[in-house]
Amino acid sequence: MTSDGSTATQGEAEEDLSFGSKLKRELREWAMTLAFFVPAFMLFTGLFYEQRVIPSESMVPTLQVTDRVAVTKFAYGYDRYSLPFSLGRFIPLPAGRIFARMPKHGDVIVFEHPHTGRVMIKRLIGLPGDTVQMIGEQLYLNGEPVDSELVRKVRYTPHGTNILRTAFEWRETIGDKSWFTYRGNKGDWGDNTDLFVVPDGYVFMMGDNRDNSLDSRFPSGHCPAENGVVDRAGCPLRVPAEEASIGFVPLDHLIGRADTVLMSFYSCKLQDDEKCAKRVWKGL
Structure with a gap:
């Protein structure tokens, strides 16, 4: 009143x-x-889904720089690397993974770099016990060439440059999963490798942009080869960590599976009137 x-x-x-x-x-x-x-928010991004922004060209043409992808956190179970903002590196949590599930060939996976802690995204090619090798640009899995089909030749301008590049787009298939890769001319780095035998507890990762991905094909992140075979993990690095490839990736470093491109601010730069793939709500 x-x-x-x-x-x-x-x-x-x-x-x-x-x-x-x-x-x-x-x-x-x-x-x-x-x-x-x-x-x-912490509970949701730690247990269910989180968004990641693609920072590099290593997964072109599947993923472009600035693509926003949805990552399924529960796809492979949970461990300390599942925590958002990479908090697992700073919180003393026990080792091991709960509700663990094995990934599958061809999955696009977000994980922590074994040597630097940086968050990476690559495609899983080899599971524990698999053999992986590149011979003359052809990918071999367990001694057999992976089914590959040449789709087209494209000219494109990589993100952040004015350099026109030429690539050959191939469709690769393992089992019931297919994806596209970019390859340059034969003889580029990574076209011929040692034979990799994936150790227990590890996986073998590759980028879809074969000539622009420092992935598991390259020796700088691996133990030294013996008679042309790399089958061990955990050796001291022979180069600075920032220069090392990802080597074999421990299963407990997996953060989740990238399932969908939610949106992208990428501007198409294909030449010769080639069409760009849809980049909004696109499954991987």
Whole structure:
């Protein structure tokens, strides 16, 4: 009630509050909102899905720079590397993975680089016990050439450059899963490798842009080859960590499976009137 006996409206009551009181109330309401939102966000991104932005050209043409991809966190189970913002590197959690599931050939996987801790995205080619080798640009899995079909020749401008490049687009198939890769001319780096025997507890990863991906094909992140065979992991690096390939990737470093391109701000730069693939809500 006011002094003359009338009832004050809500607006009048608001006006009676000082600036400091209004500020305190707003801060209190924001604090309550954040107290709910932050734990809910951490729980969602830690257990279910998170978004990652593609930073490099290593997965072209499947993924372009600036693509936003949805990562399924529960695809392979959970361990300390599943925590958002790479918190698992700083929190002393026990080793091991709960609700563990094995990935499949051809999965596009987000994981932590074994030597640097950087978050990477590549395609899984080899599972524990598999043999993997590149011979004359052809990928061999367990002694057999992976089914490959030449689709087209494309000219494109890589992100952040004005250099026109030529690539051959191939469709590769393992089992019931197919994907596209870019290859340059034969004889480029990574076209011929040692024979890799994937150790227990590890996987073998490759980028779809074969001439622009420092992946498991390259010796700098591996133990030394013996008689042309690499079948061990965990040796001291022979180069600085930032220069090392990912080598064999431990299964407990897997963060999740990239399933969908949500959106992209990538500008198509294919030449010769070639069409660009749809990049909004696109399954991988």
